[in-house]
Amino acid sequence: xxxxxxxGARVPRKLTLLQRLYYPEIVRGxxxxxxxxxxNLANGRRLPTIQYPEQRRNYSGRFRGRxxxxxxxxxxxxxxxxxxxxQACPAECITIVAGEHPRVAYEKYPVVFDIDMLRCVFCGFxxxxxxxxxxxxxxxxxxxxxxxxxxxxxLDRLREKPEDSAKAGYGYRxxxxxxxxxxxxxxxxxxxxxxxxxxxxxxxxxxxxxxxxAGPGPLNAPSTANRAVNPSRx
Amino acid sequence: xxxxxxxxxxxAAAERLRRLLSRTPLESSVEVKDLDLPTLEVGPxxxxxxxxxxxxEPECRYDLLLxxxxxxxxxxxxxxxxxxxxxHLLSLTRNEHLRVKVLVPDAEDPVLPSAAGIWPAADxxxxxxxxxxxxxxxxxxxxxxxxxxxxxxxxxxxKDYAPGQRWMFTDADMEWPEWTKQTDERxxxxxxxxxxxxxAHPATHGIVHLIARLDGERIVRAExxxxxxxxxxxxxxxxxxxxxxxxxxxxLNYISAMINGIAYVRTVESxxxxxxxxxxxxxxxxxxxxxRIMDHCVDIGANLVDIGALTSFWYYYQPREQIYDLIExxxxxxxxxxxxxxGGLAIDVPEDFDARCRRLLETIPPFLDDMERLINNNRIxxxxxxxxxxxxxxxxxxxxxxxxxxxSCGVPYDVxxxxxxxxxxxxxxxxxxxxxxxxxSRYLVRMEEMxxxxxxxxxxxxxxxxxxxxxxxDWHVVLxxxxxxxxxxxSLIYHFxxxxxxxxxxxxxxxxxxxxxxxxxxxxxISTGGGGPYRLKVRPPCFPNMAAFEKIILGGTISDAIATLxxxxxxxxxxxx
Numbered sequence: 100x101x102x103x104x105x106x107g108a109r110v111p112r113k114l115t116l117l118q119r120l121y122y123p124e125i126v127r128g129x130x131x132x133x134x135x136x137x138x139n140l141a142n143g144r145r146l147p148t149i150q151y152p153e154q155r156r157n158y159s160g161r162f163r164g165r166x167x168x169x170x171x172x173x174x175x176x177x178x179x180x181x182x183x184x185x186q187a188c189p190a191e192c193i194t195i196v197a198g199e200h201p202r203v204a205y206e207k208y209p210v211v212f213d214i215d216m217l218r219c220v221f222c223g224f225x226x227x228x229x230x231x232x233x234x235x236x237x238x239x240x241x242x243x244x245x246x247x248x249x250x251x252x253x254l255d256r257l258r259e260k261p262e263d264s265a266k267a268g269y270g271y272r273x274x275x276x277x278x279x280x281x282x283x284x285x286x287x288x289x290x291x292x293x294x295x296x297x298x299x300x301x302x303x304x305x306x307x308x309x310x311x312x313a314g315p316g317p318l319n320a321p322s323t324a325n326r327a328v329n330p331s332r333x
Numbered sequence: 334x335x336x337x338x339x340x341x342x343x344x345a346a347a348e349r350l351r352r353l354l355s356r357t358p359l360e361s362s363v364e365v366k367d368l369d370l371p372t373l374e375v376g377p378x379x380x381x382x383x384x385x386x387x388x389x390e391p392e393c394r395y396d397l398l399l400x401x402x403x404x405x406x407x408x409x410x411x412x413x414x415x416x417x418x419x420x421h422l423l424s425l426t427r428n429e430h431l432r433v434k435v436l437v438p439d440a441e442d443p444v445l446p447s448a449a450g451i452w453p454a455a456d457x458x459x460x461x462x463x464x465x466x467x468x469x470x471x472x473x474x475x476x477x478x479x480x481x482x483x484x485x486x487x488x489x490x491x492k493d494y495a496p497g498q499r500w501m502f503t504d505a506d507m508e509w510p511e512w513t514k515q516t517d518e519r520x521x522x523x524x525x526x527x528x529x530x531x532x533a534h535p536a537t538h539g540i541v542h543l544i545a546r547l548d549g550e551r552i553v554r555a556e557x558x559x560x561x562x563x564x565x566x567x568x569x570x571x572x573x574x575x576x577x578x579x580x581x582x583x584x585l586n587y588i589s590a591m592i593n594g595i596a597y598v599r600t601v602e603s604x605x606x607x608x609x610x611x612x613x614x615x616x617x618x619x620x621x622x623x624x625r626i627m628d629h630c631v632d633i634g635a636n637l638v639d640i641g642a643l644t645s646f647w648y649y650y651q652p653r654e655q656i657y658d659l660i661e662x663x664x665x666x667x668x669x670x671x672x673x674x675x676g677g678l679a680i681d682v683p684e685d686f687d688a689r690c691r692r693l694l695e696t697i698p699p700f701l702d703d704m705e706r707l708i709n710n711n712r713i714x715x716x717x718x719x720x721x722x723x724x725x726x727x728x729x730x731x732x733x734x735x736x737x738x739x740x741s742c743g744v745p746y747d748v749x750x751x752x753x754x755x756x757x758x759x760x761x762x763x764x765x766x767x768x769x770x771x772x773x774s775r776y777l778v779r780m781e782e783m784x785x786x787x788x789x790x791x792x793x794x795x796x797x798x799x800x801x802x803x804x805x806x807d808w809h810v811v812l813x814x815x816x817x818x819x820x821x822x823x824s825l826i827y828h829f830x831x832x833x834x835x836x837x838x839x840x841x842x843x844x845x846x847x848x849x850x851x852x853x854x855x856x857x858x859i860s861t862g863g864g865g866p867y868r869l870k871v872r873p874p875c876f877p878n879m880a881a882f883e884k885i886i887l888g889g890t891i892s893d894a895i896a897t898l899x900x901x902x903x904x905x906x907x908x909x910x
Contacts, residue, residue: 102763102764103745103763103764103765103766104763104764104765104766104781105765105766105767105768106765106766106767106774106777106778106780106781107741107766107767107768107769107774107777108767108768109777110709110777112719114710114712114715118710118712119712121712124710124711124712127706128706128707128711131703131706131707132644132707135648135703147650147651147654147655158661158665159661159662159665159683161661161662161663161664161665161680161683162661162665162666163665163666183829183832183833186832186833187577187832189573189577189578189579189580189581190580220580220669221666221669222579222580222669222671223665223671223679224576224577224580224671227679227812228832230818230819230825230828230829231819232815232819236665270665271665273815
């Protein structure tokens with residue numbers, strides 16, 4: 100904490116005669132601007148402007164650009180059509196229709212997954228909401244369309260393509276500990292922290308806590324470990 | 334948590350008000366309650382007497398009307414009347430906030446007296462409440478729509494208004510102020526004419542319509558029309574969850590987008606009583622001060638462009654560009670940041686955050702020095718800025734102005750000082766003021782504020798812990814870490830509940846305020862216990878500035894008006910919401 104300063108009193112109200120003469124001040128002003136010019140000429144890299152189509156800005160690995168849908172190793176979408184991203188989207192730009200996957204292990208998959216890029220506000224809430232690590236964002240932000248229909252990206256345009264990571268680079272991804280961009284390996288998995296409250300309260304009341312539930316294994320591998328197969332299914 | 338400390342202090346304040354009121358004839362008609370702020374409830378018949386008493390009573394002196402909002406209680410239990418008009422007042426001498434609710438009994442035709450005669454600032458706020466809720470303020474000088482256009486039918490923020498309706502606006506629907514239709518006694522005189530500046534005029538920076546009557550070169554009467562950028566922020570937030578509102582707040586004051594988000598989540602967090610880790614709060618402080626610098630850069634730069642100094646604009650944009658780089662590295666977007674979340678931040682800052690900030694602390698001051706060398710003793714800038722757009726201290730308070738505008742009139746009111754949130758009380762910094770109240774004073778105050786912000790950032794970086802969480806670990810509020818969501822059923826359930834239903838904010842109401850880049854930025858939120866806000870009212874700092882514009886420019890020339898419009902720092906996104 101400190102005081103209050105009167106900045107109005109610092110600058111004299113009236114200009115001196117020399118300043119009012121105007122020309123000396125022009126010269127002083129030119130000294131500033133020409134100084135900038137010379138410094139910029141000598142070292143072009145300190146210029147904040149870039150020659151856009153030729154030069155491109157190097158955005159961070161958190162950039163929120165065009166979305167991609169991640170795929171499993173066998174090429175199927177990781178998405179299980181749980182509608183979480185559709186629900187989380189503040190702009191209501193995601194439309195999902197779920198279908199039953201022929202492979203029992205995958206259960207559900209998106210028959211339709213549309214993102215209207217003109218509605219999208221690129222907030223990244225869909226990435227935050229996804230429980231399956233299925234939707235990421237890239238650094239690609241140059242999207243121009245000739246029609247509104249063109250702006251609706253469906254499954255084939257959202258599928259991750261090899262050039263995505265090569266050309267544009269991945270952008271906003273689920274939040275991982277560390278630098279926030281590297282997915283954790285199984286060994287470096289964070290210990291599961293109890294949410295404040297619930298577990299502590301249970302512990303206090305000496306209710307036996309369930310142990311850590313074993314996960315379904317590596318995300319990419321189809322797993323049937325802890326899933327009861329519904330006999331009515333084909 | 335600040336809420337606990339406050340609750341004790343505020344009870345005393347409410348008790349004091351009750352005691353003071355008991356000495357007046359108003360006692361029987363006013364009910365004193367103690368919510369987050371001391372709250373008075375009154376019927377329309379006693380509202381004016383109470384307002385006058387609150388303003389003039391030497392032990393109250395609520396001289397600044399911060400905000401006036403309508404509330405529709407149609408789907409809210411436990412309220413006596415359907416409509417309320419909620420005013421938030423500030424006593425500059427006592428540094429106290431107060432809420433006054435006027436309960437309007439008639440649901441069909443809600444009528445209450447206008448307080449514009451007591452606080453001139455009420456003028457536009459009441460027009461807004463009329464526009465959005467249909468509250469009819471008797472005795473209001475100019476009660477017509479303000480945010481919605483003239484051909485609009487109905488009152489959109491009423492709970493029974495069907496949101497899908499479209500109302501066509503054509504040129505013929507434009508309602509010109511009455512005085513433009515009246516013939517001047519010297520109407521034939523070629524020097525007296527009514528002109529229209531805007532809506533899309535380069536000097537209005539955003540879309541603002543100024544209608545002015547000129548006598549020669551002097552403006553003798555003026556009126557501003559706003560609402561061209563109205564995007565139903567408040568209506569939309571009622572249909573979204575608490576977290577989903579965050580991207581919308583970025584689009585309020587888009588020049589300093591993050592401060593809006595911080596102000597909003599602080600409101601929700603204080604309703605929840607959730608604790609934010611120190612590191613998260615410090616990062617918020619640092620980034621909001623950087624946002625303040627950007628805002629002032631744009632404001633002064635654009636203002637100088639309007640009066641003909643283009644070079645300075647480019648120089649001012651360089652620090653802004655560098656700050657945007659930092660912000661993009663933190664959250665992945667330059668302008669629409671969506672970085673804060675209820676309970677903390679979306680993601681931890683990058684590892685080189687500290688180094689990046691410190692580099693900025695070195696590169697920004699030379700630009701400020703250059704600017705001062707170019708402008709401070711520049712005769713043209715002086716002639717254009719000094720002595721134009723003058724308002725006195727009393728006028729500024731009556732018009733409800735806060736922020737740099739108020740400080741340039743000699744009132745050292747800064748929220749960071751008057752009610753230090755986060756860590757502002759720990760830092761050593763000064764509140765810059767000036768006494769002239771003209772455009773040049775506002776320029777000087779903003780320049781110094783940028784230096785003070787740098788000072789705050791430096792101190793905040795010094796105490797910023799290297800490691801640690803930036804968000805609360807309360808999974809009822811914050812999404813659990815992704816790794817836990819993938820592998821742990823309990824975390825997945827928390828995750829699912831948060832995404833699908835939103836945060837359960839306890840029923841109640843809250844007004845939280847922070848120092849935005851151009852004044853006190855307040856959010857008034859009402860929760861009914863659902864996943865989203867029942868009503869969310871923004872107190873945009875530039876709204877009263879713009880309301881005062883048509884009064885400040887009287888007697889000046891059009892070119893003075895343009896210079897003044899720049900120093901008001903009016904951001905259309907925030908003005909029209």
